[in-house]
Each structure stands twice: as C-alpha cells, then as structure tokens.
Amino acid sequence: DQQVKQNSPSLSVQEGRISILNCDYTNSMFDYFLWYKKYPAEGPTFLISISSIKDKNEDGRFTVFLNKSAKHLSLHIVPSQPGDSAVYFCAASGDSNYQLIWGAGTKLIIKP
Amino acid sequence: EPEVTQTPSHQVTQMGQEVILRCVPISNHLYFYWYRQILGQKVEFLVSFYNNEISEKSEIFDDQFSVERPDGSNFTLKIRSTKLEDSAMYFCASSEPDRGVPNEQFFGPGTRLTVL
Numbered sequence: 174d175q176q177v178k179q180n181s182p183s184l185s186v187q188e189g190r191i192s193i194l195n196c197d198y199t200n201s202m203f204d205y206f207l208w209y210k211k212y213p214a215e216g217p218t219f220l221i222s223i224s225s226i227k228d229k230n231e232d233g234r235f236t237v238f239l240n241k242s243a244k245h246l247s248l249h250i251v252p253s254q255p256g257d258s259a260v261y262f263c264a265a266s267g268d269s270n271y272q273l274i275w276g277a278g279t280k281l282i283i284k285p
Numbered sequence: 286e287p288e289v290t291q292t293p294s295h296q297v298t299q300m301g302q303e304v305i306l307r308c309v310p311i312s313n314h315l316y317f318y319w320y321r322q323i324l325g326q327k328v329e330f331l332v333s334f335y336n337n338e339i340s341e342k343s344e345i346f347d348d349q350f351s352v353e354r355p356d357g358s359n360f361t362l363k364i365r366s367t368k369l370e371d372s373a374m375y376f377c378a379s380s381e382p383d384r385g386v387p388n389e390q391f392f393g394p395g396t397r398l399t400v401l
Contacts, residue, residue, distance in 0.1 A: 207389070216289070216376050216392030217328070262328065271316060271380065272341050273390065275328040 176200045177265050179276035187284050192250040194279050196263030199244065203265040207273065208237060208248045211260045220261075221248070250281075258283045287311045289393035291377050297399045298367055306362045306396045308377030317360045318378040318390060319352065321345070328376070334360065367400045374398075 178197045186192045196206075204225045209217035223230040223237045223246065230237050236249045250257055260280050264273040290309045298304050310317050319331040332342045334352055351363045360379075364371055374397050378390040 209392075214394070216291075216378075216394045219389050219391065222389060264328075271333055271390075272318070272330040272343070273320075273328075274330070277327050 176203075176274050177263055177276040179261075179263055179279050181279050182277070183280040183282065185282045185284060186253050188255060189252045192248075192253045192257065192281055192283070194248040194250075194261050194263075194281065196246045196248075196276055197244055198246075198265055200265070200267075200274075201244070202267045203274075205266050206237070206239060206246050207264045207266075208235075209262045209264060210257075211262060211278070217262060253281075253283045255283050255285060257281060289377055289379055289391050291375075291393035291396050293396060294394065295397045295399070297401065300369055300400055301366050304364050304367055304398065306364075306375050306377075306398070308360045308362070308393055309358050310360055310377065310379030311391055312358070314379035314381045314391070316340075316380045316390075317352075317354070318380075319362045320376045320378065320392075321373040322376065322395075323370075323373040331362070364398075367398075369400050372398055372400045 176199050207222040208220040210220050211217045221232050221235045221237050223239050228239050234250055239246045260278045262278045263276040266273050292307045296304055317334040320328050322328045330343050332346045332352055333340045349365045353361050374395045376395045377393045380390040
C-alpha cells in the first residue's frame with residue numbers, strides 16, 4: 174500500500190541554498206497534506222500543512238506547493254540551515270477521518 | 286510550550302507478555318492517536334480516540350491491542366500478548382481539529398518496544 178510516496182531516501186543541500194523535498198500520492202480522496210520533521214530519538218514535529226483547495230502555503234522559510242492534477246506536493250526550504258538536517262515526512266489524510274497516511278521519509282542533510 | 290509525553294522511553298519484554306505504553310496528551314486536546322514505526326519502515330496509523338471511544342482503527346489494531354483513557358490526563362495502549370513483530374517505536378499524538386488546522390497532530394517522543 175503506497176498511497177503516499179517519497180521517492181528520494183536522502184537529499185544533500187548546501188547551506189544557504191534551497192531544499193526541495195517531493196511527495197506523490199495516489200488517493201484522490203486526500204484533502205489535507207502535512208509535512209513533519211523528525212530528529213533521531215524524537216517524535217515527528219509538525220512543520221506546515223496545506224488543504225486541497227489551495228495550491229500554496231507559506232510559513233517563514235517553509236513553503237508547500239500542491240499540484241492536484243499531478244497528485245504531487247513539494248516542500249521548499251529557503252535558505253537551508255544546518256538545523257534543518259533531519260528526516261522529513263509527507264503525510265496525508267481525508268476529510269472524513271484524521272488518520273495520517275505517511276510517506277517513507279527523506280533524510281535531508283545540510284552541508285556547511 | 287505544551288507537549289505530549291510518553292513513558293517509558295524504552296520497554297523490553299518477553300514474547301507473550303502484556304505491555305502498557307503510557308501517554309499524556311496536551312491537556313486541551315480532544316483527539317488522541319497511536320502510531321508505530323517498525324525499524325526501517327513507514328510510520329503506521331494504529332488507532333484514534335475521541336470522546337472516550339475509538340473513532341478509527343487500522344488493520345494492525347487487532348484484538349491484541351486496546352486503548353484506554355483511565356483518567357483525565359493519561360492515554361494508554363495495551364498489547365495483551367506481545368509478539369516479536371510488535372517490536373517498534375510507538376508514538377502517541379494528540380490534536381484539536383476544531384482549531385482550524387485540521388489534522389495538526391502533536392507527537393510525543395515515542396516508546397521503543399523491544400520484544401525478545
């Protein structure tokens with residue numbers, strides 16, 4: 174069951190540059206999409222979300238873009254900072270329930 | 286800042302034993318969840334709980350699992366007879382969906398369950 178896919182297990186970006194993390198989904202019933210960040214030995218931390226009625230949501234250095242026709246979303250982090258090094262999870266849910274369906278995660282490494 | 290807490294941080298048990306994982310959700314939250322992540326695999330939804338009853342559960346959440354809110358602050362996950370494949374990191378989360386950011390779930394640090 175691969176309803177939410179993050180095809181890049183890892184991504185390495187130079188400090189100060191833009192990090193782009195990608196996520197694809199297959200279930201057209203998903204209404205909400207969220208990005209979580211996870212450090213080792215900690216629980217996931219909510220970063221930013223987007224409703225399916227929008228195509229962009231911005232919060233400081235973080236912007237999420239949603240392309241419903243392509244069933245694709247991306248998280249942009251600009252500028253990237255060393256503290257951004259973590260595993261980033263894409264998650265989705267439908268309007269009728271609150272369970273989150275998770276991608277496998279992308280490990281982001283910010284190089285100084 | 287309010288946070289979700291979980292105890293213990295690491296639980297080691299023998300196969301067939303019962304374990305109880307404990308969570309204290311954020312105090313004004315209404316929805317509570319358990320997820321698990323087997324090493325090297327995705328985070329998987331187990332169960333959600335609202336108004337003192339289960340609102341959703343996954344196929345993983347079989348008769349060996351149960352949840353309870355024994356008082357106004359704790360939320361527990363019980364595994365009656367643990368199996369080797371129950372070894373995983375278990376995350377508790379809570380949310381208040383009516384706040385206007387649907388499904389913004391706040392997670393605890395997790396309990397690592399090791400079944401021997």
